Amino acid sequence: MTHHDPHTKQTSRLPLLMAALAIAACATLTYKVPQLREQLIFSHKKHVGEADCSDCHGDIAQATGPTEGKFIGKGGKHGGCTACHDDEVADKDQCKMCHVGKDKNIKLSRRTRNLNFSHKAHDKSRVKDGCKTCHAAAYTTTKPGTKMVPKMSVCTDSCHKKQMAELQCSGCHKNLESLTVPAVSLAVHDGNFHRRHGTLARNTQTCAQCHDQTFCADCHARTQAMPASIRFPEQINRRFVHRGDFVGRHMVEARARPETCAKCHGARHCQSCHEFRGVTPPKSNTTVASAAGRRVHGADVMKPGTPGFHGNQARRAINRCASCHDQGAQSNCVRCHKVGELGGNPHPTGFSWRGQSTACRENVMCGACHIAGAGCK
């Protein structure tokens, strides 16, 4: 197979593929999940005045885990309803007292909460107003499906202020990946978190509350076999750097932020790929190096005064030069960029290093030009 074939074939199939993807996306988006209040008539407000919470929610006061949706549970399909409504349950004509429509198979929420929470530890002896402290909505709402789980501020504005101030998230949250915590700006994972997470990570105690280092390794390990975007394609909301056709846009992103690539990638990484794809010649093949250099850098690479002149590029983003040419004293740049050669003195105006005089004589890199300290101040 030549390298032209795959593109030609894929291009002809692309419209069909994209149409199929678009249809599937629309179908997924337009699917409607039945709402509980469209299936059931139930007023929490009416029931809290006539019954105790435990009449319907059983031994919730003894539960040691989060129990959202753990409605009644005992006594078959209708659970604890039969304790008061056994006549209505037995009479088929009374179904519509509670049920709306024909669908009687109502599925109550069984969502798993990623929380460490114990109802038992929050019993009435410790919480002043009992259940109402956190579940105030249950005392006012007249329709089912109303969110009963309290907002985090209910906890953090009252008993758990200290934990909030010190970002002790793991006491309650098993992980924060699926959550954003608006009031805790430092722990927010939405918005521009990807850009600033490095700064936040300087205080690693914050991250370490919820993330192991193996999590960091997904992206930051020096010898990652595959980009994280390939390993976790279903995690569409994470800001993986190398998504989609990254190779097709990497030169633009590298120009825009020259320091970014160098944080992870070194010369070997760029060089091995460029050599295989013919962007640059193998280092051993010096006979074709000059022609190949013009091929990848453009025809103006050696023409001063043109936008493509390599000097302009190098001054702006020297990291990009280093990604392929950093062979130390053997670098081809050194041949021209030294006093007396075409490139002249490579040091920018005002160049200075700490201990410059000693470094100039002892540093191996300096010695590439300043042989035996020649020219050192």
Next chain:
Amino acid sequence: MKTLKTTLCVLFGLALAPSVSEAQRLSLQTSTFARGYLLPGVDDSRLLVPFYQYITLHADELGTPGLSIEGSLWGAIQAADRDLDDNRAIGDVNVLFVRYAPGPKSKARGLELRLGRQFVSVGPALAEHLDGLFASYHLPGGIDVAAFGGAPTGTRFIYQPWAKIDGEFDYGKNWLIGGRLGWHYADIVRLGVAYRHKRYNDELAFDEIAWDAVISPIARLRLLTDGIADMVTTNLKDARAAVAYDVNQAFSGAAGYRYIRPDLYLPRTSIFAVFSDAAHHEGYMEFTFRSDQRRLLITAEMAMLRYEQSCTRGTVTGSTCSPREVELQALLRADAYFGWDRRYRVSVTGQRVGSPQSGMSRVRVAVNGPIWRELRGTIDVDAHVLDRAPGEDNAALNLSTNSRFSLSGSGYLSYPFAHNLSLLAGGQLAHTPLYSEVASFLVRLNWQFDRPKSSGPVKVEKQTRSSLFGAVL
């Protein structure tokens, strides 16, 4: 295994194996990947079919309270045309260390010690990967002290392969040390100063000090500054000042300024470290909107980059300068969650990247949700248009399709067969301006073992990986 360091890491892990078996809590996750893709080369396209194995381990309470082990390893074998990285089988240890962090009732509370291969993020050492020791201690009064030391890792991605000694790293000649002294008062003030010293082949590579400060004088407002100064050239390497304000729980915004010297990200051992001094200036703003219950998140970012002028004088060329240029970058992103349990997710991104001589506009739409029972699907479409085709001004560049347009689409299905076993399969097709992958497939099998089982009473579970069963959040 490619390096002496990796071999030592594995031996280190084997020595710890008996302790792991005694751990009170043990979490073991494995991911097996089969991947296939075409790699277009200069003469021919090659088919690559590598198999990858990832293993992640976390063991707590190894006999002594507060003693734990974390590990993450991978291996790969190539089954088709071309070897991986000049070898048919490769692998490495990402993380493998012992951690001692006694609980709040211990006399040594506030202490953390880590020994082994690990990441360190302290001041200028951002995600530094090293084999060594890390220690931190929280003193009374909100004072934090942290220090680290060891040998930097780096094999395939190392900046300078010639820093190796006879094909292997020399622990004695590649090393770094650093630390941070910090102080915080509740959530009002956090200050820190830090230091990093790194040597390659016994030559000075980095010698830096850094600072970071976050001050919140009133609720919802934060003033932030951080930066790194290079002590060799006595220049700023990276500095930032920003202000962030949360209008309410729905709206927040931030604006800032950043100064960057890209050349100072090169180690001082690089021959290129003496060539350039051009700086970039960046001003940026960002806004975030979160709907009630965070079912809709909208993020807008704008940045303006100004590239400074830099001049040199050549013998023949005379004085030449890179021009000052200003480029704009922008990103608008929306993430929406549908269904009572947020089972459907949609992510839409529009992006503009301006850069000298070129630029790019990009759109991405991704959808994830259940299709039938536990079967979930993911569709991800990503397109970008380059301002200039890679070979537009250079006919000799025969590597380009001379197209400015790139379109890639991927589709994946995932299904959890059991509470600890899930399968994901799918692929990607792409039309690209360069010879990148045009077709690929991926099959992934995840397995998880927990002891004791996670259905027990309340206990803290750290996220040992990026959500093994990411579909079930």
